[in-house]
Amino acid sequence: MSKSSYASVPSGAPGRPEPFTLHVPEPELDDFRQLLRLSKIAPETWENSERHGDANLGLTREWLVQARDAWLDDFDWRAHEAYINSFPNFRIRVPDHAAPAGQQQQQEEEEEGHLDLHFAALFSTRPDAIPVVFMHGWPGSFLEFLPMLDLLRVKYAADQLPFHAVVPSLPGYTLSGGPPRTRDFTLSDAARAMHQLMVELGFGGGYVAQGGDVGYFLARIMSATYDGCKALHVNFLFPAPNEMPQGVEGLTESEKEHLERTQKWRSTGMAYAMEHATRPATIGLVLSSSPLALLAW
Structure with a gap:
């Protein structure tokens, strides 16, 4: 229709x-x-290279280069705009x-x-x-x-x-x-x-x-x-810390694994969220300055 x-x-x-x-x-x-x-894209370092394979250090330089080039050479905004307007x-x-x-x-x-x-x-x-x-x-x-x-x-x-x-x-x-x-x-x-x-x-x-x-x-x-x-x-x-189970009694093995993953993610996977929560003005100004900065973030 x-x-x-x-x-x-x-x-x-x-x-x-x-x-x-x-x-x-x-x-x-x-x-x-x-x-x-x-x-400009920063020079290659140990942290941003593919060699170490540690995703916790952030994205790789190679990924950012490829994504920027695809954005410039392959992405058709007008086609996406037409889809939105459909x-x-x-x-x-x-x-x-x-x-x-x-x-x-x-x-x-x-x-x-x-x-x-x-x-x-x-x-x-x-x-x-x-x-x-x-x-x-x-x-x-x-x-x-x-x-x-x-x-x-x-x-x-x-x-x-x-x-x-x-x-x-x-x-x-x-x-x-x-x-x-x-x-x-x-x-x-x-x-x-x-x-x-x-x-x-x-x-x-x-x-x-x-x-x-x-x-x-x-x-x-x-x-x-x-x-x-x-x-x-x-x-x-995403339960608040005070909503998390205080122990593992009565939990299934699968639920225990999910709880362990959640606790690990809170300590290793929330750096961006902490930046947003504690310095929103700073990160907002940084991301608005460059489309490449926004893409990387």
């Missing part, structure tokens, strides 16, 4: 999502490629209820008290369709869910689709606007924004939250905070 068949926001939705078509101007793509060409995409402005009451300060294109969100969606025309919001993680984006949307639109016509599939860019990710610059923006804030998105689409009375990684945390918060979130599905489980 055509893209427009799945683009009808259910009647009665209080929000006003606007259809959105992605098009990155050619000068911006040229600048991006130029930055990529000019970005799905209904929208932009919507939702209230940010945690913003200071009455504050009207204008900051470039961001109005305090609102968040500008992007989402892709397949809307069903069935009256009993179940709304599901699919939330990505980091490093990730709404793009991860497009193959799933592809499967759904091949299998179901709009009048047979059992779900309203809503796939947002989380605040500050990909095609959504950034969070406010006047305060810290927490997981609870992002969860509230995702809930508000579903409310604006007319699904506040009942929806399902699905997520992994960052989306997992948001789905948990939404299910515990908002009556409208009737169920959740997660493909990721």
Whole structure:
């Protein structure tokens, strides 16, 4: 069926999502490629070579060289852009209820008290369709869910689709606007924004939250905070240290192995997460300076 068949926001939705078509101007793509060409790759060292085979030291120089060359020579952005635009995409402005009451300060294109969100969606025309919001993680984006949307639109016509599939860019990710610059923006804030998105689409009375990684945390918060979130599905489980088993009594051998792997990963596999958590301003500035730096990270 055509893209427009799945683009009808259910009647009665209080929000006003606007259809959105992605098009990155050619000068911006040229600048991006130029930055990529000019970005130097560090010389070979023992740590970044293939010889030692220790993945805990990070990626290899050879991988980075090959990935950069593939990005420059083989990657066709316009083909990917056309694929993204083959799905209904929208932009919507939702209230940010945690913003200071009455504050009207204008900051470039961001109005305090609102968040500008992007989402892709397949809307069903069935009256009993179940709304599901699919939330990505980091490093990730709404793009991860497009193959799933592809499967759904091949299998179901709009009048047979059992779900309203809503796939947002989380605040500050990909095609959504950034969070406010006047305060810290927490997981609870992002969860509230995702809930508000579903409310604006007319699904506040009942929806399902699905997520992994960052989306997992948001789905948990939404299910515990908002009556409208009737169920959740997660493909990721990251208990806090105080939620971890205090002993191994009663655990199966398989569960003991998983617990041991988790404890090892907490000590050897979280360097990037610690950097994000303790120096977010620094790593954000570094990654924004170069596409090669972002690729390596």
